[in-house]
Amino acid sequence: MKNLVSGHAMSVKGGNPMNTQWSNSISGKELSYINDSLKNEDLLAKLCTMGAAESQNAQTRQLFSQLAQDRLQSFEQLFRTLQQQAHITQ
Numbered sequence: 424m425k426n427l428v429s430g431h432a433m434s435v436k437g438g439n440p441m442n443t444q445w446s447n448s449i450s451g452k453e454l455s456y457i458n459d460s461l462k463n464e465d466l467l468a469k470l471c472t473m474g475a476a477e478s479q480n481a482q483t484r485q486l487f488s489q490l491a492q493d494r495l496q497s498f499e500q501l502f503r504t505l506q507q508q509a510h511i512t513q
Contacts, residue, residue, distance in 0.1 A: 449508050461501050468494035 475487035
């Protein structure tokens with residue numbers, strides 16, 4: 424199974440993204456892209472949390488809460504990927 428992260432393929436053993444082996448080290452441009460993505464996910468999570476807190480409608484509040492949770496999960500996945508790459512290159 425192959426996944427694409429910022430345009431580069433990484434092979435995944437057994438289909439589990441946690442068992443990632445990078446074919447080559449990540450470039451400075453890719454690290455910058457991941458850093459920007461982390462900032463964006465963090466900002467989106469905060470905005471969704473604010474939207475949930477300010478919403479008067481229960482369905483809208485629930486939607487914003489779910490979106491905030493999704494953005495935090497994306498943030499955590501990006502961060503884990505970055506940590507894994509740091510451990511591989513050290």
